Amino acid sequence: TDKTEGKVTYKSPSNIALVKYWGKKEHQIPANPSISFTLDTCATTTTVSYKKLNNKASDFSFDLLFDGRSKEDFKPKISTFLKRTEKYLPFLKSYHFTIETSNSFPHSSGIASSASGMSALALCLMELERELNPNMDSAFFKRKASFLARLGSGSACRSIEGNLMQWGAQKDTQESSDLYAIKYPYKVNPIFNNYQDSILLVDKGSKQVSSSLGHDLMHDHPFAEQRFDQAHKNLTKLKRIFEEGDLLEFIKIVESEALTLHAMMMTSMPYFILMKPNTLEIINKIWAFRESSKTHVCFTLDAGANVHVLYPENEKEKVYQFINNELVAYCENGQYICDQIGNGAEKL
Ligand code: PMV
Secondary structure, three states: OOOOEEEEEEEEEEEEEEEOOOOEEHHHEEOOOEEEEEEEEEEEEEEEEEEEOOOOOOOOEEEEEEOOEEOHHHHHHHHHHHHHHOOOOOOHHHEEEEEEEEEOOOOOOOOOOHHHHHHHHHHHHHHHHHHHOOOOOHHHHHHHHHHHHHHHOHHHHHHOEOOEEEEOOOOOOOOOOOOOEEEOOOOOOHHHOOOEEEEEOOOOOOOOOOHHHHHHOOOOOOOHHHHHHHHHHHHHHHHHHHHHOOHHHHHHHHHHHHHHHHHHHHOOOOOOOOOOHHHHHHHHHHHHHHHHHOOOOEEEEOOOOOEEEEEOHHHHHHHHHHHHHHHHHHOHHHOEEEEEEOOEOEEO
16 A cells, blocks of 8 residues: 555643653663553644655654744654654655644643653554554554554553553553553542542743653662562552552552652662652642541652642542642642543544
8 A cells, every 4th residue: 555645633641650660671661560540631732744755765754843833852852763663664764754743731841741742643653554554453553552652752652542551561460561551451440530630830940850861760779679579569459449449548559659759769879859849848738638638639740840639530629629729839830730530542
């Protein structure tokens, strides 16, 4: 089959890990399995226009537009992604691509766009792959899209579908793989339906430690083996917790995972403190509120200062009030984003 030109658009969400991926082997293989909520509102929309070249080029040929403007500084990341995926998408050098991308969340909010961005791009390229191989079934399509997204940014492989995704082989989880993410295959209690994530933007400007440097710090890390082992154990524990909807135990694992991620950074060489004073203020407020309100609000963190506030949908009113009354003061310019667990990427 031949396809001379065309255009495809995908919208793909970000995701927030509950058990964190931190540390990797060669070829974007995770050092431990991870699990995440796919988000809904925080997403990247990417359009790829493709045009067949007369002759296969010696290098990748693409333009990149971010919010309608050409964006040279993102090009090396895309080139690296194309290099890694060419083996699996042999047509890449036969086309010129125009990649237009934009995020639903504010620019430089400290919300990483690599998961949403790389998954959206992987899906667009897979769509062309499907045009060239029309017999591909949809399960294979999604699996390969997740596989390719992983090569762009590890956590991106968890954004293709929703709403609870596992990436990384684990003996207790059937069919789990280091190569791509799967929908969590076990029973999940309805208390997790529409689970809420309000993202408090604590520090929008400051440079986070790049995740590639962060993963590297887990090589030769004094606590690496214990940490990887802990991630396995936490996944095992979550199986019952998800099934029974045991929110008290859920909270313990999620908050411990967030603090462990930061503890790994504090105890690596070189070491980093990625929380800000307001991150700690918010954590303390959440603990006090949880105690006094008898709600199940908890926090998790990425590799940065922003706080993700997680809670079940039926506690939304109470927690919104709490955020407005007590937490907004600790957000930069009072900014936060209310999101919730979502169903994954969609073709537009
Ligand atoms: O996908 P990367 O290489 O940007 O790593 C993401 C790492 C964390 O966000 C800190 C944790 C995770 O599992 O998403």
